[in-house]
Amino acid sequence: MGGTIDPAPRDRKAALREALETVRVGAWNWNIRTGDIVWDEEMTLVLGLAPGYFDGRIETWRALVHPEDLPAVVTKAEQALSRGGEYSVRHRVLRPDGAVVWVEARGRIVDGPDGRPDRMVGRLWETTETRAAMDSVGRALQHMSDGFLAVDSDGRILYANARAQRLLGPSEGLAGRVLWEVPAVRAPGLEARCRDAAADQVAQGLDLTSPADRRCYHLRIIPVPDGLTVYLRDVTEQRAREARRATEERAAAERTARIGGLTRALAEALTVQDVVNAVAQRLLPLFGATGLIVEAVGPGGESTVEAVGYPRSYVDRLPDRPENNPHDQVLRERVPQFVESPAELEARYPGVGAFAALGGKSAWAFLPLLVSSGRVVGGCVVSFDRPRHLDGAERGLLIALSGLVAQTLERARLYDAEHHRAQQLQRGLLPRALPLLPAVTAAARYVPASGSMLGGDWYDVIPLSGDRVALIIGDVMGHGLSEAATMGRLRTAVHTLAGLELPPDELFSHLNDLVSDLGDDFYAGCLYALYDPATGSCVLARAGHAPPALVTPDGTVTLLDLPANPPLGAATPPFETTETVLPAGSLLVLYTDGFVESARRDLDAGVQQLAEALTAAVSSAGTRDGLKEPGQDEEAERLDALCATLTAALLPEGEQTADDAAVLIARIHALPADSVAAWTLPEGPVAAGRARAHVRRRLAEWQLDELSVTTELLVSELVGNVVRHANGPARLRLVRSRTLICEVADGSLTTPRIRRAEDTDEGGRGLQLIAALSQRWGVRYTADGKCIWTEQPLPEPSGT
Secondary structure: OOOOOOOOHHHHHHHHHHHHHHOOEEEEEEEOOOOEEEEOHHHHHHHOOOOOOOOOEHHHHHHHEOOOOHHHHHHHHHHHHHHOOEEEEEEEEEOOOOOEEEEEEEEEEEEOOOOOEEEEEEEEEEOHHHHHHHHHHHHHHHOOOOEEEEEEOOOEEEEEOHHHHHHHOOHHHOOOOEHHHOHHHOOOOHHHHHHHHHHHOOOEEEEEEOOOOOOEEEEEEEEEOOEEEEEEEEOHHHHHHHHHHHHHHHHHHHHHHHHHHHHHHHHHOOOHHHHHHHHHHHOHHHHOOOEEEEEEEOOOOOEEEEEEOOOHHHHHOHHHOOOOOHHHHHHHHOOOEEEOOHHHHHHHOOOOHHHHHOOOOOEEEEEEEEOOOOOEEEEEEEEEOOOOOOOHHHHHHHHHHHHHHHHHHHHHHHHHHHHHHHHHHHHHOOOOOOOOOOOEEEEEEEEOOOOOOOOOEEEEEEEOHHHOEEEEEEEEOOOOHHHHHHHHHHHHHHHHHHHOOOOHHHHHHHHHHHHHHOOOOOOEEEEEEEEEOOOOEEEEEEEOOOOOEEEOOOOOEEEOOOOOEOOEOOOOOOOOOEEEEOOOOOEEEEEOHHHHOEOOEOHHHHHHHHHHHHHHHHHOHHHHHHOOOOOHHHHHHHHHHHHHHHHHHHOOOOOOOOOOEEEEEEEEOOOOHHHEEEEEOOOOOHHHHHHHHHHHHHHHHOOOHHHHHHHHHHHHHHHHHHHHHOOOOOEEEEEEOOEEEEEEEEOOOOOOOOOOOOOOOOOOOHHHHHHHHOOEEEEEEEOOEEEEEEEEEOOOOOOO
């Protein structure tokens, strides 16, 4: 048989002994608790010690470790004790004969019976030749142009070449230190990059600026077995070139973007202020400018000045600027002027420097704004906080852009004039001021649409007899001059119909006929509330309109549930109404759909947002104080502030709105119980006498005796009229308010009318007497008849 015959066991043992004699490996056992070390004879041979030199103490062993390597040896031992696992370290040993050798030691922890570390056992062998080879490599690394570091798996520095030492510090201060804790390279993310490179075995890169020399270095982190190698390259100049190139590219891109943005913004600008804002936001940053003045000159020579970056006091003084100034020269000669410093300004235009200094600027570009026909439509001043020289390219760009600004400014000036006239017409159709009434204190806010189109939103507060009051708000659907005119007609019609004391459903029937007669394309939404402070009752009707919100004195916000009648012009009478009792001190909030509806929310979401805004307002301390009963002037101011709060919440400033909006807020007041007196009178002639007696006693209680005679005459005539011409028992009511109100009601629908009585007529002078004795009088219809009322002024308080 053929084959290989294994050597004898004796020969294998001899080969192993030869290997052990060639590479000597010592064994050691360190008692952690006592500090004693026991090692074998091979340890003595490896370390080159004389027999009996080592006394078994840890201190004797540490004295053999090279002083430069001792910190790393101690650190490794402490880490093995605290973390567990393997102990591994390479270091130098100083033999007693003065020789230095490199050794490598490896060991592990052995726990005692109590589970705590008891001993560390391990082996040690000489690595001087291996280290010599590494030193040869190290000498080559020392002369690298880049910094080089060798780092172990825990991030501790094992080696640093000369280039790295110049950045990080001498090698004796680096050995054993954690790389990312060295101040010279401490940077956010370095530790994470090192750990990622070691975990993923993928090279990582990182730029950092050294606090030592403020230069930029690129760290290339490459994973190797048992650690990392790190290369440091000075890339300061390279990064500076890249940064300059990137800055130039960004500046060019930004300039292009700003010019494009300026073009778009000017195309969208409607008003002169829009033009100024667009130029300030888009053009000034192109040149580092900080101030802008735009003057638009009208056909008649009138001018409009808008400015950015200047004190208001300086802008107000611009019309009084010195005569010999560059701005006026530019408007006359149509040639741009560039002034680089205050000294140049004073030299070229004596006496102007002091005035210009009030604006706080130090360099200026004065540009005429010329349209394509060559006509000057204004002037533009671009200014700088510091002296500034504009090169030829910058001056050319400014001149070119000024032509674009001029075209937009001309269009904006015409728009401003048209928009101003439209707003004047719109506001002229609304109440100039709301009346202060005993029954309600009201405030309103109207916000026109963002465009120039006229809207049809309107509101009104109409005082009626018996201290009753009508609150109305409406919206003519659509935009334009015809819709605004329709709004004016409706408001006039409501005043007339309310003055006739028509109930809300009948009033809506007449308004519906009016809108229908205007054509098939006209529709209007409307909400009408008729409040009686004597009873607290309120009759409401709505047609194509959102329901009102009610804020009770305790701060609860609710939306009143009213029947939803179709819009005026599309409805078929009768209209449904709702009667409810409003608590005294409540807020009734009426609003148009433009107030709650927008492109970003539908009507339901807007109504909900209004309710939330009201809740937030009434929950604040100031609004809770507003639920008290201050004077009417103060109350009106608080309600106006609430209108402003709601407007800011639902119509933020700067937001484009496609529809105009209106809100009307009324504080509900009740007449005091002791200011109202009512009686049912007997039938027949005795009714007049009984009525005079009631009046006499009540006026005495109210300390209004001086009105007693006149009031008795009025009551006698009114009650006598009922006895002679009406049906059913008469009812008498006196109300003490801003005036003394006297009401006599009966069951007849006959309307009394004043007629001229001849000298020979025995009757027909009763209503003439009533008209002569009262401040106002009138008739209103009730559910079961009619009521004739009179008002008399109260006497002036004594001492006034």
